[in-house]
Amino acid sequence: MAASAWADYRRLLAYVRPYWKPFLLASLVMAVYGATDAMFAALMKPMLDEGFVARDPDMIRLVPLLLILLFVFRGLTGFASSYGMNWIGRRVIETLRGELFRKLVRLPVAFYDRNSTGDLVARLIYHVEQVAQASTNAVTILIRDSFTVIFLLAWMFLINGWLALLFLVIGPVMAWLIRSVSRRLREVNRRIQDSMGDVTHLAEEAVAGQRVVKAFGGEAVEVAAFDAVNRKNRSLQMKMTATSTLSVQLVQLLGAITFALVIWLATRHPDAGDISAGDFVSFITAMMLLMPPLKRLTSVNASLQRGIAAASSLFGLLDETPETDTGTKACERAQGRLEFEQVRFRYGADQPPVLEDVSFSVEPGQTVAIVGRSGSGKSTLANLIPRFYEPGSGRIRLDGIDLHDYRLADLRRQIALVGQEVVLFNDTVARNIAYGQCQDAPRAAIERAAELASAMDFIRELPQGLDTPVGEHGLLLSGGQRQRIAIARALLKDAPILILDEATSALDSESERAIQAALERLMQGRTTLVIAHRLSTVERADCILVLDQGRVVEAGRHAELLAREGHYASLYRLQFSDRDIPPA
Structure with missing residues (x-):
């Protein structure tokens, strides 16, 4: 893992640190869960040697009962560890999304001039989910399956050390293979996340500007542009899938070669020693049980690299400089004298x-x-x-x-601002008037502001009056109605x-004349x-x-x-x- 990627991952794991107690408990439970596969393989030896060969009646009765108890225990530990790690993961997502949103509302306007809305929304929604995969889901696989592999290898060494040594030979080869594809996966995932920003951006533009699209016959243009970024996203996803799947298949091939060598040594080679049928079946069972965790440990690298690439994108946003606020002067209400002195701006x-x-x-x-x-x-x-x-x-x-x-x-x-493009939120009329610092304004004050803005006439005709939702961007209201709500908002703020x-x-001229009186007030x-x-x-x-x-x-x-x-x-x-x- 590159130095920058490792730094991003360490920073990401810092979000798990506040939950170290449930994380430690879940890790211990996962370790116990990892031992259950080795326990199952170990049961194969007495089942064959003493059950089928020696026909011991006590063992014949005991082994089925132990199998049932083992899988009940396995189920409980599996549920507890998965639930615990997912609880931590959702906490990480909640914290990260909260930090990102707080950062977004505090970034300067110039930042939004440089970045598309689609890219920012993709980071807030899609990238955070990828980070959760790396911070908890991938860690779950790493811990649980690593313990499973350790316990299974330990059992295999207890049965026959010469045969188990094959897995120590194959391990470095697998490690090299995983390392070689890591950089490729990380780069492809970074490009996928950029592509998702493009997809979101184009979709938002087409939806928000659907009237213009229809009026100017732009459907084909928008569809072509979206198809292009959609194809690029699919191509990148397939590159990631090909790289990840190929590495998994190569690991499985190495495992199959090892499996074939074990069978040959156990049955033909004198160095394998004298092992019983129960030992051999138990050893083969342990080998078979090793394959799934080895496959998951190989596959988890793709998820890990996705999460690291997403974390890099998120931390880039979190590290953006917020609006500078070095002022110390408090001001309850200004008189309102403004002076510009040789102001320049670019x-x-x-x-x-x-x-x-x-x-x-x-x-x-x-x-x-x-x-x-x-x-x-x-x-x-x-x-x-x-x-x-x-x-x-x-x-x-x-x-x-x-x-x-x-x-x-x-x-x-x-300062109160009334602009050409009125921004209304998907909430009620009252909450759009009493917005922000005025959110706790009395009902009577809201109604008074609406009256002065010449807005109460149409508000009374709405289905729920002031409690009527205005829809996304206020689209359930006319342009003149939205403008009067903006004026009422400014009146309620009562800024100098x-x-x-x-x-x-x-x-239009008629709406302008109706609103001009409200503006003069x-x-x-x-x-x-x-x-x-x-x-x-x-x-x-x-x-x-x-x-x-x-x-x-x-x-x-x-x-x-x-x-x-x-x-x-x-x-x-x-x-x-x-x-x-x-x-x-």
Whole structure:
């Protein structure tokens, strides 16, 4: 096993360490279970020598009873050891999945920009199960079958040492064979896990975007793409099966050769000594009983390598750096004064700048609109305020204090966000409004927020009112209804800073007018940043910032900017070419 693989496996076994007492007990029971095969082989000697040959009546009565008791004992120890090890395995899975999920919710937004959802879900579901195979199921086989082999070999040496030596000769050959296929199995399994991420990713995309797939006739394209990754996954699985099966068959062939040599030596060769019929049958029985555990010990290598490859993938995710939170400043409720000072940002060192020397300030309670062409950096600017991303240089202050000085949870408690794509969870309307820090909000407060968001009218018509499930991603509701629930969520949070990121751009004109009143109520008394494509929604803002290629090229009120005949006026003309621009 390579050094890195051994390090991953040792780290994996650390998850078993908290359960060392039940693990030790299960291991002892497995050792006892391993001895039962040798006991069965040992019973063959008196059964033949004293039962069939000597016709001893006491032994004739005793051997069947001992056989029954032996298999009852074997059944009890087998059940206890398997149950114990599986109990540990499910605990390991629970712990690992919990750690992975806690890591996922604490990773920065930039991490999700680089990794597909399908790959992350595959790690959380599929890879963890593979790890369980390595941490407990494979260990069960290693311990139980190793003891079985040891006890059977010991019994064979007691019967005839010369014949048993054959197995000591064949052992190193088997070990070399197992070692030679380990690296191949590990590499194939790593590629299989990557392939499973691709399969999950494509399936999720096709299911989530099924309306687009149908509308644009993309069924054949999606099926072809899925068939390609599906074939790749099948091919890799068959490579693993071929490697694993071939190694098992070679081990069995070596065992058969050894078996044939034993029969020849026992019957023809003088070095075998003088053995009775009972000794010979007992020896052959022990040899036959050796084959299944040897086969499992060989096969377990594939499972072990699968688990190690999966563990490497999981530990890579667990070792990702979470969001940095070095702030110490507590904040119950901010006043809401925001300042940007020469802020620069790019998504990667090799990427072009998205924001360049952005500077502006917003007083508490003011509304600032951020407009510009697509790709000008509007949403990126807003994402810097809750620290979804970190600026490359420059400073952003809240109430005169750098955002990095605030504790991250306290900073985000000051901000409510209503975006173009409303995220609703597969839960009730009430739980989607009272989400996160507001989950214990009183029922009356939830209803009040829904009323202010103009949402109670349609909520009352739902089958269970506020207790109606909204479905996956809120698909049981219309776009306007989802938007009003998002506004109610922001109202209930009652944060001093509000970010509206294209909050009405996905709605038709009628829905937009109905929601605009709810947004105006939401904006009252709050520092508000409105990111808008429709300029008609920002005409009453206290200040409008015009971004172009990541720079603030204009700033002022609506009438002032029109009078300048600059970027803003050009954008306004593009949207309202059929209307006369009013004089400044």
